[in-house]
Amino acid sequence: MCLPLAESPAEKKLLNLRVVPAGALALGVVRSIAHGTFLVSVLVTSFSALGTLPVTILRPTGAMKLLPWGFYDQLLTPSGMAILKTAMLVSLILSTTGLFTAISTKTSLLLVVFYQGLVRSFGHFNHDEMLAVYCLAVLAFTPCGDSFSMDHWLRRTKRHRPHWAYSYPILLMQLLMAWVYFSSALIKLRVAGVKYLSVDNLPALAIFHSLDNLHDTHFKLAFWLPQVRSYLPFAVALVLAWELLFPLAVFFPRTRWWILAAGIVFHLSTLVLMNIFFPHQLVLYLMFVNWDAVARRFRTPSRPVPLND
Amino acid sequence: MLTSKLTNFSLPSERGLFARYVILTAAIFLPLIWAFVYVRNLYPIAAWNVMMAGGDLERGRDYCILRGETVSGETIDIPAIELTNALFSRTWTMVNATIRNQSFKLSSVHPENLELIRGAGGVENLPSGARLPDLLDAWGRLYNQRLPEASPQRLRAIRLDLYRWEGRTYSDYARFIQSWRKDL
Numbered sequence A: 001m002c003l004p005l006a007e008s009p010a011e012k013k014l015l016n017l018r019v020v021p022a023g024a025l026a027l028g029v030v031r032s033i034a035h036g037t038f039l040v041s042v043l044v045t046s047f048s049a050l051g052t053l054p055v056t057i058l059r060p061t062g063a064m065k066l067l068p069w070g071f072y073d074q075l076l077t078p079s080g081m082a083i084l085k086t087a088m089l090v091s092l093i094l095s096t097t098g099l100f101t102a103i104s105t106k107t108s109l110l111l112v113v114f115y116q117g118l119v120r121s122f123g124h125f126n127h128d129e130m131l132a133v134y135c136l137a138v139l140a141f142t143p144c145g146d147s148f149s150m151d152h153w154l155r156r157t158k159r160h161r162p163h164w165a166y167s168y169p170i171l172l173m174q175l176l177m178a179w180v181y182f183s184s185a186l187i188k189l190r191v192a193g194v195k196y197l198s199v200d201n202l203p204a205l206a207i208f209h210s211l212d213n214l215h216d217t218h219f220k221l222a223f224w225l226p227q228v229r230s231y232l233p234f235a236v237a238l239v240l241a242w243e244l245l246f247p248l249a250v251f252f253p254r255t256r257w258w259i260l261a262a263g264i265v266f267h268l269s270t271l272v273l274m275n276i277f278f279p280h281q282l283v284l285y286l287m288f289v290n291w292d293a294v295a296r297r298f299r300t301p302s303r304p305v306p307l308n309d
Numbered sequence B: 001m002l003t004s005k006l007t008n009f010s011l012p013s014e015r016g017l018f019a020r021y022v023i024l025t026a027a028i029f030l031p032l033i034w035a036f037v038y039v040r041n042l043y044p045i046a047a048w049n050v051m052m053a054g055g056d057l058e059r060g061r062d063y064c065i066l067r068g069e070t071v072s073g074e075t076i077d078i079p080a081i082e083l084t085n086a087l088f089s090r091t092w093t094m095v096n097a098t099i100r101n102q103s104f105k106l107s108s109v110h111p112e113n114l115e116l117i118r119g120a121g122g123v124e125n126l127p128s129g130a131r132l133p134d135l136l137d138a139w140g141r142l143y144n145q146r147l148p149e150a151s152p153q154r155l156r157a158i159r160l161d162l163y164r165w166e167g168r169t170y171s172d173y174a175r176f177i178q179s180w181r182k183d184l
Helices: A009-017 A024-043 A062-066 A069-075 A078-097 A101-122 A130-140 A149-157 A164-191 A193-197 A202-213 A221-244 A253-274 A279-288 A291-299 B002-006 B013-039 B091-101 B111-120 B134-146
Strands: B061-071 B073-075 B155-163 B173-184
Touching: A024 A078, A024 A101, A024 A130, A024 A164, A024 A279, A024 A291, A062 A101, A069 A101, A078 A101, A078 A164, A101 A130, A130 A164, A130 A279, A130 B013, A164 A193, A164 A221, A164 A279, A164 B013, A193 A202, A202 A221, A202 A253, A202 B061, A202 B155, A221 A253, A253 A279, B002 B134, B061 B134, B091 B134, B134 B155, B134 B173
Parallel strands: none
Antiparallel strands: B061 B073, B061 B155, B155 B173
16 A cells, blocks of 8 residues: 655656646546446447357457467357457456456456457457557556546545656556557558658548448448549648647647547548548547546536646 | 656655556557567557558459348348447458458468368369358348348348459449359
């Protein structure tokens, strides 16, 4: 058990910096958001349907290759998948509500990593959930159950740790999100170079993703893009610039609203133009909200709610 | 200032937490940087190479439509996501990989696939989509399970139609190539 700590002058200065003014409550809320996102996702997913697919089309990817075929034969049955779903639901309910947090955040991480590996072994890598998986990894090894958790409510005593014990994990998760966008833009520029700004890049890609009925949505807006193709290099350049500038959202709170708003527009655009959507990643934008300030507002309703600033 | 604060701990528990955060940061970011440098996804290590190559109008593209033939004689489009929603965002690549017999080209092939390869005398002798009938059968049964026994909307067959957009122009998107059909 940690002992109460008085704020040192250095720590007070650190608090005044307010790059990430997050306390135990904010980290607890982010834990609930990240784990809750997977909880909802597992709740609405039919695992038994997945269990009816033939194991012979599976192509284990990465670490999933370490498991023997006999294991997949047993797992990929309706009953095997029902057991997996039950285990995931129990663990994710515990970690979302913050009960036995030190253990449940780790079991949820393991189960989610395994399940995400399994679905990737059917299809392609798909990056939507990966940021959330990394956030679960951060949360599993940080004191995210010290507040906004059943553990805290049952314990009824406050744990005192230094401010950075809570703010650094949130900073780390924000940096991970910044890395996602920043590295994505750099890879595009490395692989495709200026060709990425060709007039046909976006329409050709968007139309391809709108032709079949195997995507999750069937928007046909992509077929309108050839009519405006001369403007599209500017739109693509704008997206690349936004991705490259995303790290500013972490370090310069004044830019945060604009960058996150542009992100929402971007992800909704990929949905209607390309039938590709990243809901898990979008939900994690909520980690940029200053949850401590939100909590303070509920105590003193007259104060405005800022983002992390 | 941050460094001086983080290295000037008043309690051993703070030192332990600091060490844990250093290890956590390295354990997450070092693999990510490796994946970025080599542009390689090695689950669970990710390189964010989504759409890195962009679209190319000169390149043709194949795509599939999943359809069902109902007991009443109608042909209907079937959104695969409604059958196996666990494969959110992945159904189309799963089907493409199955058409290309990718599960037969692994370093460790499933024993049943190994038998099929032996029977055919090699992977190259397998027809494209050798496991598609199994996939279609699973989808067809899932579809019918959700309907009453007497429903005219139940499927008597399910099929996957493969089309090609040759590219070069923004037209002629649907040149029919091939179909796989499974009676239910």
